[in-house]
Amino acid sequence: MSTPDLKAVRFMASSPSALQASWTWSMPMLIELIYDPTDSSRILELSSKLDHALSQGTAVLVRGWQPQPVVDFDIDQIPIIRPTMEQPVVVQDAYKRAAQQASPQPDLSNVHSHIGLGEFILKAQDAECCMNLLDLPNSHPDVPPFLRRLFDNINALSATMLDTHVSRDGKAKKSDAADGDFIGIQTILFDTWRCTGWDLLTHGGFLTYPHHDASGMCTYVSVRSGTKIWGYLDTPESGKMNRTALFDSWDQVFRDNINLSFTTCAKAGTVLLQRGDTL
Ligand SMILES: O=C(O)CCC(=O)C(=O)O
Numbered sequence: 001m002s003t004p005d006l007k008a009v010r011f012m013a014s015s016p017s018a019l020q021a022s023w024t025w026s027m028p029m030l031i032e033l034i035y036d037p038t039d040s041s042r043i044l045e046l047s048s049k050l051d052h053a054l055s056q057g058t059a060v061l062v063r064g065w066q067p068q069p070v071v072d073f074d075i076d077q078i079p080i081i082r083p084t085m086e087q088p089v090v091v092q093d094a095y096k097r098a099a100q101q102a103s104p105q106p107d108l109s110n111v112h113s114h115i116g117l118g119e120f121i122l123k124a125q126d127a128e129c130c131m132n133l134l135d136l137p138n139s140h141p142d143v144p145p146f147l148r149r150l151f152d153n154i155n156a157l158s159a160t161m162l163d164t165h166v167s168r169d170g171k172a173k174k175s176d177a178a179d180g181d182f183i184g185i186q187t188i189l190f191d192t193w194r195c196t197g198w199d200l201l202t203h204g205g206f207l208t209y210p211h212h213d214a215s216g217m218c219t220y221v222s223v224r225s226g227t228k229i230w231g232y233l234d235t236p237e238s239g240k241m242n243r244t245a246l247f248d249s250w251d252q253v254f255r256d257n258i259n260l261s262f263t264t265c266a267k268a269g270t271v272l273l274q275r276g277d278t279l
Helices: 003-013 040-055 094-102 117-125 145-160 190-194 236-240 243-255
Strands: 030-034 059-063 088-093 112-116 131-138 165-167 182-185 197-202 227-234 267-274
Touching: 003 094, 003 267, 030 040, 040 059, 040 145, 088 094, 088 117, 112 117, 117 131
Parallel strands: 030 059
Antiparallel strands: 088 112, 088 131, 131 197, 165 182, 227 267
Protein backbone atom coordinates (compact mmCIF):
# COMPACT_ATOMS: atom_id res chain seq x y z
CA MET A 1 0.00 0.00 0.00
CA SER A 2 1.42 3.42 -0.93
CA THR A 3 1.79 6.21 1.63
CA PRO A 4 -1.11 8.19 0.07
CA ASP A 5 -3.27 5.03 0.08
CA LEU A 6 -2.51 4.59 3.77
CA LYS A 7 -3.38 8.22 4.47
CA ALA A 8 -6.68 7.91 2.58
CA VAL A 9 -7.62 4.67 4.32
CA ARG A 10 -6.86 6.18 7.75
CA PHE A 11 -8.98 9.19 6.84
CA MET A 12 -11.89 6.95 5.85
CA ALA A 13 -11.46 4.73 8.90
CA SER A 14 -11.64 7.74 11.21
CA SER A 15 -14.76 9.10 9.50
CA PRO A 16 -18.25 8.44 10.84
CA SER A 17 -20.84 6.31 9.11
CA ALA A 18 -22.54 8.40 6.40
CA LEU A 19 -25.83 7.20 7.90
CA GLN A 20 -24.96 9.11 11.08
CA ALA A 21 -23.41 12.20 9.45
CA SER A 22 -24.90 15.50 8.24
CA TRP A 23 -23.87 17.86 5.46
CA THR A 24 -22.68 21.35 6.30
CA TRP A 25 -26.15 22.56 5.33
CA SER A 26 -27.56 20.37 8.15
CA MET A 27 -29.33 17.74 6.09
CA PRO A 28 -28.54 14.05 6.68
CA MET A 29 -25.72 12.81 4.48
CA LEU A 30 -27.35 9.47 3.70
CA ILE A 31 -30.56 7.67 4.57
CA GLU A 32 -31.42 4.01 4.20
CA LEU A 33 -34.64 2.78 2.57
CA ILE A 34 -35.88 -0.75 1.93
CA TYR A 35 -37.25 -2.14 -1.33
CA ASP A 36 -39.61 -5.05 -0.89
CA PRO A 37 -39.79 -6.99 -4.19
CA THR A 38 -42.91 -8.84 -3.02
CA ASP A 39 -44.96 -5.65 -2.59
CA SER A 40 -45.10 -3.51 -5.73
CA SER A 41 -47.79 -1.30 -4.15
CA ARG A 42 -45.02 0.30 -2.06
CA ILE A 43 -42.81 1.31 -5.00
CA LEU A 44 -44.51 4.70 -5.37
CA GLU A 45 -44.07 5.44 -1.69
CA LEU A 46 -40.41 4.44 -1.89
CA SER A 47 -39.81 6.54 -4.96
CA SER A 48 -41.46 9.58 -3.32
CA LYS A 49 -39.18 9.22 -0.32
CA LEU A 50 -36.25 9.03 -2.74
CA ASP A 51 -37.38 12.20 -4.53
CA HIS A 52 -37.72 14.01 -1.26
CA ALA A 53 -34.33 12.97 0.10
CA LEU A 54 -32.43 13.71 -3.10
CA SER A 55 -34.10 17.09 -3.51
CA GLN A 56 -32.69 18.18 -0.15
CA GLY A 57 -29.23 16.88 -1.01
CA THR A 58 -29.45 13.70 1.04
CA ALA A 59 -28.05 10.58 -0.63
CA VAL A 60 -30.08 7.38 -0.48
CA LEU A 61 -29.11 3.78 0.06
CA VAL A 62 -31.85 1.39 -1.03
CA ARG A 63 -31.49 -2.16 0.20
CA GLY A 64 -33.28 -5.16 -1.25
CA TRP A 65 -32.89 -4.98 -5.05
CA GLN A 66 -30.28 -6.53 -7.29
CA PRO A 67 -29.72 -6.81 -11.02
CA GLN A 68 -30.48 -10.19 -12.56
CA PRO A 69 -29.04 -12.71 -12.96
CA VAL A 70 -27.15 -12.86 -9.69
CA VAL A 71 -23.50 -13.63 -10.41
CA ASP A 72 -20.35 -14.09 -8.39
CA PHE A 73 -16.96 -12.55 -9.17
CA ASP A 74 -15.87 -15.74 -10.81
CA ILE A 75 -14.41 -16.78 -14.18
CA ASP A 76 -17.33 -19.21 -14.63
CA GLN A 77 -20.04 -16.68 -13.84
CA ILE A 78 -18.99 -13.31 -15.24
CA PRO A 79 -19.29 -14.62 -18.85
CA ILE A 80 -23.04 -14.83 -18.15
CA ILE A 81 -23.21 -11.04 -18.17
CA ARG A 82 -20.13 -10.03 -20.21
CA PRO A 83 -19.69 -10.96 -23.88
CA THR A 84 -16.22 -12.44 -24.05
CA MET A 85 -13.40 -13.13 -21.63
CA GLU A 86 -10.93 -12.31 -24.42
CA GLN A 87 -12.02 -8.67 -24.44
CA PRO A 88 -8.95 -6.41 -24.13
CA VAL A 89 -9.38 -3.93 -21.28
CA VAL A 90 -7.39 -1.13 -19.71
CA VAL A 91 -7.21 -1.27 -15.93
CA GLN A 92 -5.88 0.94 -13.16
CA ASP A 93 -2.99 -0.78 -11.41
CA ALA A 94 -2.42 0.04 -7.72
CA TYR A 95 1.22 -1.10 -7.88
CA LYS A 96 1.98 1.16 -10.83
CA ARG A 97 0.19 4.02 -9.08
CA ALA A 98 2.23 3.47 -5.91
CA ALA A 99 5.46 3.52 -7.96
CA GLN A 100 4.46 6.82 -9.57
CA GLN A 101 3.46 8.35 -6.24
CA ALA A 102 6.88 7.45 -4.82
CA SER A 103 8.77 8.82 -7.82
CA PRO A 104 10.39 12.31 -7.68
CA GLN A 105 8.42 13.25 -10.81
CA PRO A 106 5.14 11.39 -10.52
CA ASP A 107 3.05 10.89 -13.64
CA LEU A 108 -0.33 9.72 -12.42
CA SER A 109 -1.63 9.31 -15.95
CA ASN A 110 0.78 6.40 -16.22
CA VAL A 111 -0.89 3.87 -13.91
CA HIS A 112 -2.70 1.61 -16.36
CA SER A 113 -2.18 -1.92 -17.62
CA HIS A 114 -3.54 -3.60 -20.76
CA ILE A 115 -4.93 -7.03 -20.08
CA GLY A 116 -7.66 -9.48 -21.14
CA LEU A 117 -10.92 -9.48 -19.18
CA GLY A 118 -10.55 -13.15 -18.21
CA GLU A 119 -6.97 -12.63 -17.05
CA PHE A 120 -8.09 -9.65 -14.99
CA ILE A 121 -10.72 -11.80 -13.26
CA LEU A 122 -8.21 -14.56 -12.51
CA LYS A 123 -5.68 -12.06 -11.15
CA ALA A 124 -8.12 -11.18 -8.37
CA GLN A 125 -6.67 -14.27 -6.64
CA ASP A 126 -3.09 -13.01 -6.99
CA ALA A 127 -1.84 -11.21 -3.87
CA GLU A 128 0.77 -9.41 -6.00
CA CYS A 129 -1.92 -7.80 -8.08
CA CYS A 130 -4.43 -5.07 -7.26
CA MET A 131 -6.38 -3.62 -10.16
CA ASN A 132 -9.55 -1.76 -10.95
CA LEU A 133 -11.51 -2.08 -14.20
CA LEU A 134 -13.75 0.82 -15.11
CA ASP A 135 -13.99 0.72 -18.90
CA LEU A 136 -16.76 -1.84 -19.36
CA PRO A 137 -19.77 -0.03 -20.80
CA ASN A 138 -23.08 -1.80 -20.28
CA SER A 139 -25.62 -0.34 -22.70
CA HIS A 140 -28.59 -2.21 -21.22
CA PRO A 141 -28.31 -2.07 -17.46
CA ASP A 142 -31.19 -3.19 -15.26
CA VAL A 143 -33.11 -0.19 -13.97
CA PRO A 144 -34.27 -0.47 -10.37
CA PRO A 145 -38.08 -0.15 -10.41
CA PHE A 146 -38.01 2.56 -7.76
CA LEU A 147 -35.89 4.82 -10.04
CA ARG A 148 -38.10 4.83 -13.14
CA ARG A 149 -40.20 7.83 -12.13
CA LEU A 150 -37.14 9.74 -11.10
CA PHE A 151 -35.49 9.18 -14.48
CA ASP A 152 -38.37 10.95 -16.19
CA ASN A 153 -37.90 13.93 -13.91
CA ILE A 154 -34.18 13.93 -14.61
CA ASN A 155 -34.76 13.85 -18.37
CA ALA A 156 -37.08 16.84 -18.05
CA LEU A 157 -34.59 18.69 -15.88
CA SER A 158 -31.58 18.07 -18.09
CA ALA A 159 -33.56 19.20 -21.13
CA THR A 160 -34.39 22.50 -19.45
CA MET A 161 -31.18 23.36 -17.64
CA LEU A 162 -29.87 25.39 -20.59
CA ASP A 163 -26.38 24.02 -20.08
CA THR A 164 -26.11 22.74 -23.56
CA HIS A 165 -28.49 24.80 -25.65
CA VAL A 166 -27.70 26.42 -28.93
CA SER A 167 -28.51 30.09 -29.34
CA ARG A 168 -30.30 31.59 -32.32
CA ASP A 169 -26.99 32.62 -33.92
CA GLY A 170 -25.97 28.97 -33.87
CA LYS A 171 -23.18 29.32 -31.34
CA ALA A 172 -23.02 26.91 -28.45
CA LYS A 173 -24.07 28.46 -25.17
CA LYS A 174 -22.70 27.12 -21.93
CA SER A 175 -24.20 29.06 -19.10
CA ASP A 176 -26.22 28.59 -15.99
CA ALA A 177 -28.32 31.63 -16.77
CA ALA A 178 -31.41 31.57 -18.95
CA ASP A 179 -30.39 34.85 -20.55
CA GLY A 180 -30.25 33.85 -24.19
CA ASP A 181 -32.59 33.47 -27.08
CA PHE A 182 -32.61 29.72 -27.47
CA ILE A 183 -33.94 27.62 -30.29
CA GLY A 184 -33.58 24.26 -28.61
CA ILE A 185 -31.32 21.67 -27.20
CA GLN A 186 -27.93 21.41 -28.81
CA THR A 187 -27.06 18.19 -27.11
CA ILE A 188 -28.55 16.13 -24.36
CA LEU A 189 -26.39 14.84 -21.58
CA PHE A 190 -24.43 11.78 -22.61
CA ASP A 191 -25.95 9.57 -19.93
CA THR A 192 -29.46 10.66 -20.86
CA TRP A 193 -28.93 9.87 -24.52
CA ARG A 194 -27.28 6.54 -24.14
CA CYS A 195 -28.79 5.37 -20.89
CA THR A 196 -25.22 4.59 -20.08
CA GLY A 197 -24.32 1.89 -17.65
CA TRP A 198 -20.96 0.59 -16.62
CA ASP A 199 -19.85 -2.63 -15.04
CA LEU A 200 -17.17 -1.89 -12.44
CA LEU A 201 -14.92 -4.80 -11.55
CA THR A 202 -12.43 -4.34 -8.74
CA HIS A 203 -9.81 -6.50 -7.05
CA GLY A 204 -10.07 -6.57 -3.25
CA GLY A 205 -8.20 -3.69 -1.62
CA PHE A 206 -8.14 -1.27 -4.53
CA LEU A 207 -8.69 2.31 -3.39
CA THR A 208 -10.21 4.91 -5.70
CA TYR A 209 -9.46 8.48 -4.62
CA PRO A 210 -12.30 10.99 -4.46
CA HIS A 211 -13.24 12.37 -7.82
CA HIS A 212 -16.08 14.08 -9.58
CA ASP A 213 -17.87 12.36 -12.46
CA ALA A 214 -20.00 15.05 -13.98
CA SER A 215 -21.51 13.48 -17.07
CA GLY A 216 -24.94 12.67 -15.74
CA MET A 217 -27.53 13.01 -13.06
CA CYS A 218 -29.34 10.32 -11.16
CA THR A 219 -26.31 8.09 -11.29
CA TYR A 220 -26.73 4.98 -9.22
CA VAL A 221 -24.53 2.06 -8.29
CA SER A 222 -25.76 -1.44 -7.45
CA VAL A 223 -23.56 -4.09 -5.94
CA ARG A 224 -23.70 -7.43 -7.79
CA SER A 225 -21.08 -9.24 -5.77
CA GLY A 226 -18.62 -8.55 -2.97
CA THR A 227 -18.52 -5.42 -0.85
CA LYS A 228 -17.31 -1.88 -1.26
CA ILE A 229 -16.74 0.97 1.16
CA TRP A 230 -18.10 4.18 -0.34
CA GLY A 231 -17.20 7.60 0.96
CA TYR A 232 -18.97 10.94 0.69
CA LEU A 233 -17.03 14.18 1.04
CA ASP A 234 -18.48 17.34 2.47
CA THR A 235 -16.61 20.43 1.27
CA PRO A 236 -17.73 23.15 3.70
CA GLU A 237 -17.46 26.01 1.20
CA SER A 238 -19.92 24.31 -1.17
CA GLY A 239 -22.97 26.27 -0.05
CA LYS A 240 -21.43 29.61 -1.01
CA MET A 241 -20.56 28.83 -4.63
CA ASN A 242 -22.44 28.51 -7.86
CA ARG A 243 -22.14 25.24 -9.72
CA THR A 244 -19.31 26.28 -12.05
CA ALA A 245 -17.19 27.67 -9.21
CA LEU A 246 -17.90 24.59 -7.14
CA PHE A 247 -16.81 22.19 -9.88
CA ASP A 248 -13.62 24.23 -10.41
CA SER A 249 -12.81 24.14 -6.71
CA TRP A 250 -13.43 20.39 -6.56
CA ASP A 251 -11.04 19.92 -9.46
CA GLN A 252 -8.27 21.57 -7.41
CA VAL A 253 -8.94 19.26 -4.47
CA PHE A 254 -9.34 16.06 -6.44
CA ARG A 255 -6.29 16.50 -8.68
CA ASP A 256 -3.96 16.25 -5.72
CA ASN A 257 -3.42 12.50 -5.57
CA ILE A 258 -0.09 12.72 -3.77
CA ASN A 259 -0.75 14.88 -0.70
CA LEU A 260 -4.49 14.17 -0.71
CA SER A 261 -5.55 17.64 0.37
CA PHE A 262 -9.15 16.41 0.73
CA THR A 263 -8.06 14.82 4.02
CA THR A 264 -7.65 18.29 5.54
CA CYS A 265 -10.25 20.41 3.74
CA ALA A 266 -13.24 18.08 3.79
CA LYS A 267 -15.06 15.80 6.16
CA ALA A 268 -16.25 12.40 5.11
CA GLY A 269 -18.91 9.82 5.83
CA THR A 270 -18.58 6.22 4.73
CA VAL A 271 -20.93 3.33 4.10
CA LEU A 272 -20.30 -0.37 3.52
CA LEU A 273 -22.16 -1.56 0.43
CA GLN A 274 -22.97 -5.18 -0.23
CA ARG A 275 -24.96 -7.29 -2.65
CA GLY A 276 -28.52 -6.04 -2.84
CA ASP A 277 -27.58 -2.43 -2.13
CA THR A 278 -28.20 0.46 -4.52
CA LEU A 279 -26.74 3.87 -3.81
O1 LIG B 1 -15.43 2.48 -8.12
C1 LIG B 1 -14.49 3.08 -8.61
O2 LIG B 1 -13.34 2.70 -8.50
C2 LIG B 1 -14.75 4.33 -9.37
C3 LIG B 1 -16.08 4.28 -9.91
C4 LIG B 1 -16.57 5.61 -10.29
O3 LIG B 1 -15.89 6.45 -10.76
C5 LIG B 1 -17.93 5.91 -10.03
O4 LIG B 1 -18.69 4.97 -9.79
O5 LIG B 1 -18.29 7.06 -10.04
